[in-house]
Amino acid sequence: MSRTLAQIAQYVNGQVVGDPDYLVHSVGTLTQAGPEQISFLANKKYRKFLHTTRAGAVIVTTGLGEDLSCNLIEVADPYVAYARIAAMLHPEPFKQPGIHPSAWVHPDAEIADNVSIGPQVSIEAGVKIGRDSVIAAGCVLEANVKVGQDCRIKPNVTLCHEVMIGDRVIIHPGVVIGADGFGIANDNGQWIKVPQVGSVRIGNDVEIGANTTIDRGAIDDTAIADGVKLDNQIQIAHNVIIGEHTVIAGCVGIAGSTRVGRHCAIGGGTGIAGHIEIADGVQLTGMSMVTKSITESGVFSSGIPAEPAKQWHKNVIRYRQMDKLTERVKQLENQLKD
Template sequence: MTVYSLAYLAEHLSARLIGDPACNISSIATLEHAVAGQISFLSNIKYRKFLSQTSAGAVLIKADDAAFVAPGVNALVVVDPYVAFARVAQLLDNTPHSATGIHPTAVIDDTAVLGTDVAIGANAVISAGVVLGDGVQIGAGCFVGEGASIGKGSLLWANVTLYHKVQLGQRCIVHSGAVLGSDGFGFANDRGNWLKIPQTGTVVVGDDTEIGANTTIDRGAIEDTRIGNNVIIDNLCQIAHNVQIGDHCALAGATIVAGSTKIGRYCIFGGGAVVNGHIEICDGVQITGMSMVMKPITEKGVYSSGIPAVSNVEWRKNTAKLRQIDQLYQRVKQLEQQLAKVQHAQQDEHHIED
């Protein structure tokens, strides 16, 4: 079990320590349920009441919250408690490796190049010309296609598939069931018959990017599909061929991005968002959940189109009214035309009187 003193954590986080520097921390917990030896945090003011009740060994707080901490509870004062919590969680992380050593059932082509301390799990397949950087972990049942490369320190959980020539950067994490480099949806219609267009590009993923379980990223049709550095992609997302996603973007679960779309940096997409193909989205855009982006976005900001849930009765009423929109539009249009005629007639009368 990994244990850190509060003195060490304070130095690691550049935090101001209030309390016992020798107090040891071995795990994390919520304010409500933490006990001695555990550390928690407060980042949302609505949970401030738990500061006076918690039994945690220590709490991560902002300076403004120091007066609310229970007597005898140590505190680390930081600028952003949630970020500090993430850094402590990394230190205390006890997640097992996806693989240890080279399993005897792994199939590794003689032309593959393996760095130092590479681990490959049971029944994994490493194809010809693959390059694995130092410290790479390949989980059980993974497939890494011909000519693919995986950067230093990256990790594939069980049953991940990397097609041929896919390039994965350093310190990336790819979760189970993800598929990188499958064919994009490219077909030509010849008088009713679909003709497949070979997808000759690949997928290029930057450093420090995480890809969720059962997410699919298609290879480019001619040029490459590109995912930037420090991009986080949740489970069950679909990224189509030739998409470009800039650095530091976040895509929540079930987001779909159609082909040849270019997304800038620092963009955030809520769950279930859908993005049309062949459009461009600038830096700093936020798309709320269940929204559909149909055209380019050129100014950063928050955009929405999803319909929030309401009671069934209210939804039925609104739906009935929605069906009448065209009729209401036509009526308003007729009224505007009639009003224009009246105004025109009045102007003529005034002109005659003058």
């Protein structure tokens, strides 16, 4: 789908420096793009590549102040403009509306106009799917699931009974939403199941990465607010609440009943204990271990980065001796006092 730079600039409210009639058909990186592709510069680190790129055009920040031979599109925020241009040049593959003959849809399900239901799908009674949504191959929507408008449910996703999904939600393959939370009660040494009678509510404009799991609430619902973006293999336990526009990287685990604020950013591999609160605007660097509430915004971290194994081994031993070391320092202090 080729577009002129003039068309592209207009779409992102930018200005062409160069040939407005120049045609590009796809996006590329500064180092790999060819003359029919458009690239972008969002990170100063890659500025040097502007002089050697073969890209037909480059999206840059307004007033870059470089004298370049290639076409430019100047915008306020090149990465945001790039995201929009890439979506324009690389539209999603068209999905035929209708129900694939190999899908099974319960007659009591309500499927709106222009919905595409792929092969081998299973949709139970009481399900409602809003218009323009796509349910890809192999998905299972249990009884009474609600999916909003313009959603993309990718292959092999499981939405358990009663789960509610907002509009414009993207759910990647292998995701499980609404499985039972981990509720057990100890009955004289044996664990018995505590029924999980809540559900899961997913807001609008949420994206959920592959093989992520979000459990249904024990009594009240688990809730993911509007604009939240979740990466792959995240585990969200029952009754967790995630605030608007929070982003969470891969392999994070959040234990039950914890509330995460709005506009947080949680690094990959982080673990967050149950029954605590994370304030709005908190950033956690990767692999953090959070055991207590964080009451103010800011950047928080934990973990000691890898080092050569011999040195690691020595440091672990020293760590174990810190108590003794503190004691030795105290004795020295006492001796000097005398």
